[in-house]
Amino acid sequence: MAAPLPRILLLGPRRSGKSSISSVVLNKMSPHETLFRLDSTAVLSTQHIHNNDLCPFTVHDFPGDWDLTESMSSSTPALDSTSAAAVLAAQRAQDVLIFGGSPLVALIFVLDAQDEPYDHTLARFAALVARAVAVNPDINIELFINKVDGELFLSDEAKYDCRRDVMSQVQDELGDVSASKGDEEGGDLSDLPIGYYLTSIYDHSIFEAFSKVVQKLIPTLPTIENLLNVLVSSCRMEKAFLYDVVSKLYISTDSSPVDAASVELCSDMIDVVLDVSGIYGVKFSKRAVSQAAIDDAASENNGEFGSRSGEARSMNSEGETSGEGAGDSSYYDSQSSSR
DSSP: OOOOOOEEEEEOOTTSSHHHHHHHHHSOOOGGGHHHHOOOOOSOEEEEEOSSSSOOEEEEEOOTTOOGGGTTTTTOOSOOHHHHHHHHHHHHHHHHHHHOSOSOEEEEEEEETTSOOOHHHHHHHHHHHHHHHHHOTTOEEEEEEEOTTSGGGSSHHHHHHHHHHHHHHHHHHHHHHHHHHOGGGTOOOTTOOEEEEEOOTTSTHHHHHHHHHHHTTOTTHHHHHHHHHHHHHHHTOSOOEEEETTTTEEEEEOSSOOOHHHHHHHHHHHHHHHHHHHHHHHHHHHHHHHHHHHHHHHHHHTOHHHHHHHHHHHHHHTTOOOHHHHHHHHHHHHHHHHO
8 A cells, every 4th residue: 555645734824825835836827927816715725746756745725714723613612521522532533634644744834924913823823733743743843934025024134033023922822832731732832843934936935945845755855865965075066956847846955054046046047948948848859869769770880880871861761851961871871881
């Protein structure tokens, strides 16, 4: 039986940018198109990503008004002990279905950085984290501080101040949840490792953040990183990235620090290569295959002129040469015969 694919859960309030992130990163939609082509997510959507065998995964995009903490208990305000136990059991089963099943699960909570204050949103985030950790202690918790591209975040200092404030509020909320739940409901959450990322769909920050999340879901990541370290050392490279060209996510890199400018440069080069190959790729591929076949035939005949003759015959049979090419073919044949 095949192992379940790693899962990425996209959660967050309405208009925080969850569907826009998924569309830009995974479906190659232009950031500007998300303004008028995307509607609010009404139902849970699932997308399977299998661009290569190193990092297949699934993305579950939850509606913005979907609230796990209130999805079942709020509809039944007064319950006896039996009914309450049944509701808790059903909630537990729901938690296991969503967050459990595999350690290769990442919960990405998207926060709209322009929608202040964050108190209510981060309280909801802390409650989700408590429920997730209770059924899957190995789950990866990530917080995307999205839309840091407005007038409030023109400087890097403003962005870093926002991230620092969010981190402080999250720690306070997690401390309150831990105190209210007790040790039996997941223990102390204040020391829980959480990834904080400043993101925007209008630059490469969202690709870098999503890449780091995907890397945590790759079981063979240490092996790949070691191979890249050997490559950098052997070839005297400055930096090495292993990219998924389709999504522009880098699967792994060597152990040296990652520079955001290098990631941006690599992403731009991938765009250039794809654009050029879209113009010349088909024609170039056919010629490359044809030339490879000619070279193989030449190596079998062990003759330079035989290779030239085979090339001329191949070009003549494909209708790509004129009478001049046919004359060249006869010339090479005669030279080969004389030799």
